[in-house]
Amino acid sequence: MTTTRTGLLAALCAFCTITIPASLCAQEMTLKQVINAARINSVEAAAARSSFVSSYWAWRSYQASRLPSLNLYGTMMSFDRSLQLLQDTKTGEMRYVSSNNLQNSLGLYLGQNITFTGGTLKLYSDLTRIDEFGVNNGRTWYSQPVTLSYTQPLMAYNQYKWDKLISPKEYEEAKRIYLEAMEKITDEAVQEYFSLAQARKTYEIAMTNYRNTSKMFGIAKERMKIGSITREDYLQLELKMLNDSTSINDAGIKVKEAGMTLNSLLGLDENSNVEPLIDDRLPDVSIDYETVLDKALANSSFNLGNEINILNSKAAIAKAKAQRGATVTLNAKFGMSNSSDAFRETYKNLLDQEVVGMTFSIPIFDWGMGTGRVKKAEASAKVTKAQVEQAENDYRNSIFTAVGQFNNQRQQCYVSKRASEIASERYSLMIEKFRNGNISVTDLITSQNEKDSALQKYLTDLGNFWNYYYALRKLTLFDFIGNKVLDVDYNEITK
Numbered sequence: 001m002t003t004t005r006t007g008l009l010a011a012l013c014a015f016c017t018i019t020i021p022a023s024l025c026a027q028e029m030t031l032k033q034v035i036n037a038a039r040i041n042s043v044e045a046a047a048a049r050s051s052f053v054s055s056y057w058a059w060r061s062y063q064a065s066r067l068p069s070l071n072l073y074g075t076m077m078s079f080d081r082s083l084q085l086l087q088d089t090k091t092g093e094m095r096y097v098s099s100n101n102l103q104n105s106l107g108l109y110l111g112q113n114i115t116f117t118g119g120t121l122k123l124y125s126d127l128t129r130i131d132e133f134g135v136n137n138g139r140t141w142y143s144q145p146v147t148l149s150y151t152q153p154l155m156a157y158n159q160y161k162w163d164k165l166i167s168p169k170e171y172e173e174a175k176r177i178y179l180e181a182m183e184k185i186t187d188e189a190v191q192e193y194f195s196l197a198q199a200r201k202t203y204e205i206a207m208t209n210y211r212n213t214s215k216m217f218g219i220a221k222e223r224m225k226i227g228s229i230t231r232e233d234y235l236q237l238e239l240k241m242l243n244d245s246t247s248i249n250d251a252g253i254k255v256k257e258a259g260m261t262l263n264s265l266l267g268l269d270e271n272s273n274v275e276p277l278i279d280d281r282l283p284d285v286s287i288d289y290e291t292v293l294d295k296a297l298a299n300s301s302f303n304l305g306n307e308i309n310i311l312n313s314k315a316a317i318a319k320a321k322a323q324r325g326a327t328v329t330l331n332a333k334f335g336m337s338n339s340s341d342a343f344r345e346t347y348k349n350l351l352d353q354e355v356v357g358m359t360f361s362i363p364i365f366d367w368g369m370g371t372g373r374v375k376k377a378e379a380s381a382k383v384t385k386a387q388v389e390q391a392e393n394d395y396r397n398s399i400f401t402a403v404g405q406f407n408n409q410r411q412q413c414y415v416s417k418r419a420s421e422i423a424s425e426r427y428s429l430m431i432e433k434f435r436n437g438n439i440s441v442t443d444l445i446t447s448q449n450e451k452d453s454a455l456q457k458y459l460t461d462l463g464n465f466w467n468y469y470y471a472l473r474k475l476t477l478f479d480f481i482g483n484k485v486l487d488v489d490y491n492e493i494t495k
Helices: 002-018 031-041 043-065 159-226 231-266 289-299 301-324 369-435 441-476
Strands: 027-029 069-087 094-113 120-132 138-154 274-276 327-340 351-361
Touching (some): 043 159, 159 369
């Protein structure tokens, strides 16, 4: 029986040796290094950059819509051979007349949208050539060297005005959303970093416990020979050693899993290994609720998002009201023109042209459809306003909770660190007492468990401290340690 048990213990020692993960020979990285790598290489970072670039080009498109645009237009080889129904101006008789011609035209126009009025101003020049075939074989040129036209909707929805109010806010919101996405990645990196740190520490604890239990078991064997220990304590210690050996393998697997998760976030190969370098120094930062609330409202996307929602609801009401009533459009065109069989003559003796007119549409009876659209838009605006008010209350509550968690966590870290030091020192003393035969196996195991729990709790509290800190950074987009507003080079992102 003794020989069998000795062989089993030797096998366990060999087993525990070969199950040490290769990840212990790893690349050392601090928390700051991990955060920087995640913000550059993670899939989430690439998605955030792509989303911002999309918003950036939407902003550029809006800016372009407010600038003059130069356009080339025309028709090429437009051949028409058909019968057309025309009315004789003398007799009033309707006749089908044969048409056989080829048209080509080319023009250039400069257009400008007028934000204040919602109208469109155009300055253009064009030339048209018509070639007649058949009986009336010939060629005609028609030119408009300079023409100025203006189209002005009256009592209509002014899209340009609302875009001017909303688009700049949407672009600013996109900037802040990008920063918040980066802070979210930072928070995820902190969580995965400390998850790996805890997994590795658990593995180290399991290895240390197995070595200590093995030594204590050797002492117990000698004490069994002289009868200074009960068989119950002896078997309990042997069982503890077996459980410790199993814990080593389980802890090694969790180290590998946590490492692969962190590697995925950092964009590293699955065979890469990161060893966290834990710095237990905490920054001397104290944050109050009012400061955090002010910075959150000033810097985050929350307030901007609410303002945009309110503006969009007001724009929807304005659009519904404009579509409900009469629509009137003023069209005006002033310029010079001429027509001739000879190209050069087309630009001589130019004639003035003035065209002014108005088009309108007035609904007489629409079965309440227009009124219904307005009521629907107004109801939606009321819902949006209520949602914004509720969101503001919830936002303030979340900030109050976040500030309280962060401020309490510093003291929690100090307490748990001291508790871990005490539990570790006490365990060392209990080992000496067991060697001297002054305590039972149960007391030894209890002190070991207390030591392990205290150390793991300290790591958890340390991780929570940084999680709470970066949660506040995400809410405020403000670096409380560096005392500065968070910012990035947006031009670099959009290159």
